[in-house]
Amino acid sequence: DIQMTQSPSSLSASVGDRVTITCRASQSISSYLNWYQQKPGKAPKLLIYAASSLQSGVPSRFSGSGSGTDFTLTISSLQPEDFATYYCQQSYTTPLTFGQGTRLEIK
Amino acid sequence: QVQLVQSGAEVKKPGASVKVSCKASGYTFTNYYIHWVRQAPGQGLEWVGIINPGGGSTSYAQKFQGRVTMTRDTSTSTVYMELSSLRSEDTAVYYCARSSVNDAFDIWGQGTMVTVSS
Numbered sequence: 646d647i648q649m650t651q652s653p654s655s656l657s658a659s660v661g662d663r664v665t666i667t668c669r670a671s672q673s674i675s676s677y678l679n680w681y682q683q684k685p686g687k688a689p690k691l692l693i694y695a696a697s698s699l700q701s702g703v704p705s706r707f708s709g710s711g712s713g714t715d716f717t718l719t720i721s722s723l724q725p726e727d728f729a730t731y732y733c734q735q736s737y738t739t740p741l742t743f744g745q746g747t748r749l750e751i752k
Numbered sequence: 753q754v755q756l757v758q759s760g761a762e763v764k765k766p767g768a769s770v771k772v773s774c775k776a777s778g779y780t781f782t783n784y785y786i787h788w789v790r791q792a793p794g795q796g797l798e799w800v801g802i803i804n805p806g807g808g809s810t811s812y813a814q815k816f817q818g819r820v821t822m823t824r825d826t827s828t829s830t831v832y833m834e835l836s837s838l839r840s841e842d843t844a845v846y847y848c849a850r851s852s853v854n855d856a857f858d859i860w861g862q863g864t865m866v867t868v869s870s
Contacts, residue, residue: 676854679855681797681857688847688849688860688862688863689797689860690860691856691857691858694852694853694856694858695853698853698854700856732796732797734797734856734857736854736855736856739799739802739811739813740799740813741787741799741855743796743797743798745796746796746797
């Protein structure tokens with residue numbers, strides 16, 4: 646199975662900050678990398694697919710980059726509604742696997 | 753609008769089975785694969801398996817092989833996930849999700865809480 650490792654596991658930041666979350670795959674997954682945001686008690690929401698494509702309706706302050714084994718999710722200017730948990734997911738091969746999550750908290 | 757609506761919460765005893773439904777609407781049911789993902793309390797996301805609503809083919813995570821069965825009913829645009837021989841570790845929220853470009857999950861159900869307790 647492909648292991649997905651996110652860093653950091655948690656992060657404290659302030660409104661307006663620029664934040665970067667990293668995801669590393671245990672083997673190359675080309676650009677088969679997706680990012681989700683999850684708020685407590687809610688289903689995850691797709692933010693970025695294919696490593697860098699912004700899902701329709703998602704604010705442009707979210708961006709993704711990377712290919713192969715190393716990927717990043719960047720939020721350019723944190724808004725109050727962005728405080729949540731973020732997951733990366735590889736869709737290169739089954740079993741599809743997720744990172745352990747990054748909890749983004751208000752400083 | 754495009755949506756997936758799941759059945760309600762379940763409480764089961766160890767050793768029992770549970771069957772969760774996921775009804776699709778707002779799009780052509782047979783054109784998009786459906787995945788099942790679970791999340792134990794306070795934990796991350798775990799992929800359970802996938803079903804092709806068009807032909808009915810399935811693929812399951814090795815961890816659930818022999819215990820999980822995914823089926824679909826094209827007449828009602830509904831997919832089902834049945835998990836048998838339940839144990840306490842199966843206590844989780846189970847989500848269905850539609851896969852789109854890059855096998856990203858663009859539409860999710862609201863989740864179904866399954867509690868396994870004696």
